[in-house]
Amino acid sequence: MTAAATPIEQPVRKQSRLRRMRGGVGLHVVVIGLIIIWAIPTFGLLVNSFRPAADANSTGWWVGLFPPYHFTFENYAHVLGQSNIATNFMNSLIISIPATVIPIFVAAFAAYAFSWMEFPGRNILFVVVVGLLVVPLQATLIPILKLFATWGIAGTFLAVWLAHTGYGLPFAIYLLRNFMGSLPKEVFESAAIDGASPVTSFFRLAIPMSVPAIAALAIFQFLFVWNDLLVALIYMSAVNPDNLPLTVSIAGLVTSTGGGSEFLGAAAFLSMLLPLAVFFALQRYFVRGIVGGSVKG
């Protein structure tokens, strides 16, 4: 780098130096190394879930990658056929979908009020909601369980839907309010001048414009509910084993000692299928929406 370089030359040379640095071999080694480290655990389980139990118990998963190949579907067939995994899968769906839909509606109403209606105590109330983000679920379990028992809904899907709605709301309101609050003010003002009621503004303007945030919220809440163990374990398992979701039955497979461990991998992978499909299908919304809610300012 000579100080005598002409003003025209300088940026060009800097540019090429920069590009060389961006593509440095060391950088690629580190990045690809990290990707491999992050992928190995999942990949190993995937390989093992397609290997016969005898192989998986006697040799590591990497041996299965080399000939002779012994891949088999028998673990998956066993899991799908013999245990009640199919019922649990269904239960997970029955739990997850309403527990995703309900909080989105409830949160959207509240977020709209927080964003576009003036009322005394608005900020303080919103601060309380943000504060509730960090309440530990564990601190709420016993009173709610007693409440559900009083209402006679302990162990029902309704109880789990309601609980997930309550637990998901602080984050849902926080995310949607941040997004709705950043929509252009003029749109709502001119709609009001044209005589649109808040209900019209909400359904015709706020909701359509908030689709990315709503999609992100839907995915996040779905993943949270689908992957939940604690809520289902507490409100469901003690009372009604027929309604258990997938996570609880897989957790049972893992903690129970002795036989059947070869089916764990297949069962775990089946439980991951739907969340992974959802994640890959909608990840751009997911990533964008979360960011919209979290890193403002």
Add this chain to the structure above:
Amino acid sequence: MDERVITAIIAVVGVPAVLVAYIWGTEQALRVVPEKMKPRIRPWLWMLPALAFLGLFLLYPMIGTIIASFQNTLGTVWVGLENYEWFLGSNDALSALKNNVLWLIFLTLFTVGFGLLIAVFVDRVRYESVAKSLIFLPLAISMVAAGVIWLYMYQYKPPGAVQTGTLNAAIGVFGLGPIPWLQVEDFSVNTFMLIIVMTWMWTGFGMVIISAALKGINPELLEAARVDGANEWQVFKGIIFPLLVPTLVVVGTTMVITALKAFDIVFTMTSGNLNTDVIANLMYKEMFRVGEFGRASAIAVVLLVAIVPIMFFNIGRFRAQEAVR
């Protein structure tokens, strides 16, 4: 068709319909209210469902748990601080508390550290989106499935036998091990092994948010520094890092909360045995295996008290953020 499926369909279609009808109904009902009063009443009607849920599922139980922690198991007799005295006198509880502190420090450090590192690195490669997806992917996996995945990683066979666990086979190449990772209590090695699983899951979360903040930094700022002769490390230390601090705090706070709430991984992988217990799992055991509701409530209150400073920090941060808006 299955009765449960019908119930679910009713819930998915019916409940939103009821909610929409409710909002529409409030507007109709507001017609009888004098024009001046409308803006004062309307927001509360819109927030009523949310406030009802929050009050019922978060505020009310918090108060109930605090009360129950001063009562006996049946909730019939006031026992003063007895449950808390039990907590402080119990080795299990103190060990769980110590482990939670380890979780809090190292999970936060690891996820923020790796998240930052990876965000900065992948920013410079062309296959950034693929890399980010793969790092983020474990977050879409349930903690239970993650537990299964990592049981294979940590699997242990006696010395001399063929090692089928990835980690033991890997160190075996160098003539080391095998190590029963989840059974080594010295230096809390087994707890660290559990923290690593959570790190694997949550680094993607930190990475995504930090990466977004990184993209928000004005590239001209960095370019100007480079033109002035700053090397990449100086650019990072002097410009990128200071600008990322608020975001790192956001991610860090989230991870502190996640660490304090840690439950699933411990529950599935070790059940809290061999000194790996954490507060949330201990509470679960007291509540459902032992049936000690008073003690379980006291444990919950300890957790709550631990989170209060973070709650205030969160509120303070939010206020500052709103002031800038």
